Amino acid sequence: MNNRLLTIGLEIHCKLKSENKMFCQCKNQQNFDILIPNTNVCPVCTGQPGALPTLSNEALRKALLVGKALNCTINKTSRFDRKSYFYPDLPMGYQITQLYKPTNTKGSVSFFLNNYTEEKTVEILDAHLECDTAKMIHDGGQALLDFNRAGTPLIEIVTWPDFRSADEVTEYLKELQRIVRYNEISDADLEKWQMRVDVNISIRKSESDPLGTRVELKNMNSFSAIKRAIEHEYHRQKDLYESGENFTQQTRGRDDANTSSYLMRSKEDALDYRYFPEPDLPPLVLDDNTLNKINNTSLEIPYEFIKKAKDEYGFHKEYINGLIGDKETLDYFISIENIDPKIKAKWICGPIAAWCKENFTSIHELKFSKEQSIKFLQIAQEGKILENQLKIIMDEMINTGKDSEDIIKEKWFDAPWLDANELESIAKAVLEENPTIVEQYKWGKTTTLWFFVGQVMKKTWGKVNPKTAWDMIEKLLSK
Numbered sequence: 001m002n003n004r005l006l007t008i009g010l011e012i013h014c015k016l017k018s019e020n021k022m023f024c025q026c027k028n029q030q031n032f033d034i035l036i037p038n039t040n041v042c043p044v045c046t047g048q049p050g051a052l053p054t055l056s057n058e059a060l061r062k063a064l065l066v067g068k069a070l071n072c073t074i075n076k077t078s079r080f081d082r083k084s085y086f087y088p089d090l091p092m093g094y095q096i097t098q099l100y101k102p103t104n105t106k107g108s109v110s111f112f113l114n115n116y117t118e119e120k121t122v123e124i125l126d127a128h129l130e131c132d133t134a135k136m137i138h139d140g141g142q143a144l145l146d147f148n149r150a151g152t153p154l155i156e157i158v159t160w161p162d163f164r165s166a167d168e169v170t171e172y173l174k175e176l177q178r179i180v181r182y183n184e185i186s187d188a189d190l191e192k193w194q195m196r197v198d199v200n201i202s203i204r205k206s207e208s209d210p211l212g213t214r215v216e217l218k219n220m221n222s223f224s225a226i227k228r229a230i231e232h233e234y235h236r237q238k239d240l241y242e243s244g245e246n247f248t249q250q251t252r253g254r255d256d257a258n259t260s261s262y263l264m265r266s267k268e269d270a271l272d273y274r275y276f277p278e279p280d281l282p283p284l285v286l287d288d289n290t291l292n293k294i295n296n297t298s299l300e301i302p303y304e305f306i307k308k309a310k311d312e313y314g315f316h317k318e319y320i321n322g323l324i325g326d327k328e329t330l331d332y333f334i335s336i337e338n339i340d341p342k343i344k345a346k347w348i349c350g351p352i353a354a355w356c357k358e359n360f361t362s363i364h365e366l367k368f369s370k371e372q373s374i375k376f377l378q379i380a381q382e383g384k385i386l387e388n389q390l391k392i393i394m395d396e397m398i399n400t401g402k403d404s405e406d407i408i409k410e411k412w413f414d415a416p417w418l419d420a421n422e423l424e425s426i427a428k429a430v431l432e433e434n435p436t437i438v439e440q441y442k443w444g445k446t447t448t449l450w451f452f453v454g455q456v457m458k459k460t461w462g463k464v465n466p467k468t469a470w471d472m473i474e475k476l477l478s479k
């Protein structure tokens with residue numbers, strides 16, 4: 001039987017970075033593992049009778065930035081809704097979310113595939129605000145509850161079923177993670193469950209067929225686990241269709257160690273949650289001032305940088321990977337002006353990145369300042385210092401934090417140049433001493449020019465600019 005077409009839609013929850021929880025003054029902790037359980041709670045986030053929610057401006061601002069970054073329509077009027085269900089991690093018996101009139105609707109995200117050789121755009125249905133639940137910890141046959149997480153702000157980003165492969169999903173997730181990280185919206189660490197991904201998968205024979213029965217996959221906390229889960233689910237559904245079995249809409253959890261999935265629950269419809277407008281919160285009406293502020297905030301969109309790096313700078317994938325993998329490195333790169341981007345990338349993605357990696361540290365921990373870095377890059381750009389000398393200078397800067405100019409002096413890399421006449425006579429002598437190689441050059445072996453430059457450098461004790469020597473020899477050979 002032919003392969004079937006995979007169709008995937010995603011729902012991603014990102015934990016918003018804000019000082020406080022979404023509707024109360026409790027701190028919005030980013031790492032629950034280091035906090036004593038149930039110490040960061042109040043009547044609002046534990047759902048005590050009579051406690052009323054007040055929306056955090058900061059959480060709202062972050063949500064609006066998500067809307068802007070994902071090219072959404074930011075709605076002037078939106079609303080909160082109650083999603084009711086009974087579960088111990090939900091102290092109020094309902095979750096405050098946005099179903100009917102979300103704040104951000106109709107957006108799109110573009111991203112690259114296959115090592116930046118292809119690109120794709122997926123449509124966003126909405127990006128809405130939602131409160132997180134408490135954390136349930138299963139310990140020795142007991143279920144324990146930690147309400148520190150209850151009421152912390154989330155943004156849920158819902159896509160249309162636009163994905164056709166596991167690779168498209170993971171590349172999109174990486175782009176989304178970079179967007180929220182670069183703009184301080186969320187740390188989006190999958191392992192810490194700061195970014196949670198629900199994958200809705202169905203298969204069908206062709207694009208023109210209606211969508212097949214949808215299965216939702218949850219509880220995956222790495223990109224590779226998500227990729228494996230999608231591939232596994234594709235084959236599971238394909239086998240079911242092939243054997244003529246029907247299955248119902250359902251939610252499956254991942255047992256990653258066994259690369260299998262298990263049925264968590266058959267999927268409830270929206271009706272089962274009895275959604276209705278949240279009576280304790282007024283409609284969310286954004287004033288012009290707030291909207292203008294968001295419109296005037298400039299955001300870093302990694303896709304746009306990659307596009308520029310590819311088309312304008314002509315970067316290969318190693319340079320792009322080296323720069324976009326870490327925001328601090330990218331910012332460092334961008335902040336250095338008036339230097340050829342390829343020269344910047346070569347040194348930042350090369351020895352500097354290698355040092356950061358070896359020492360598990362960031363570019364800001366370098367022993368030399370950005371000003372020193374700029375001075376070095378200017379010297380590299382001038383082309384007066386040999387490539388291997390530049391490497392020596394950079395190594396020394398990394399190890400000692402010394403100034404490039406001091407290293408040049410110490411190592412006599414700046415020995416006074418010969419004048420043009422002296423250089424010409426030495427270059428002539430070198431050519432006369434090596435007639436066979438001159439012959440080879442004239443037959444088209446142009447790489448022999450390096451040999452002559454080397455000989456001139458040797459005879460002049462390095463007191464000549466290699467580029468000047470190169471030009472001189474080239475001139476003499478063309479006669």
Ligand SMILES: [Zn+2]
Nearest residue numbers: 024026042045
């Ligand atoms: Zn609270």
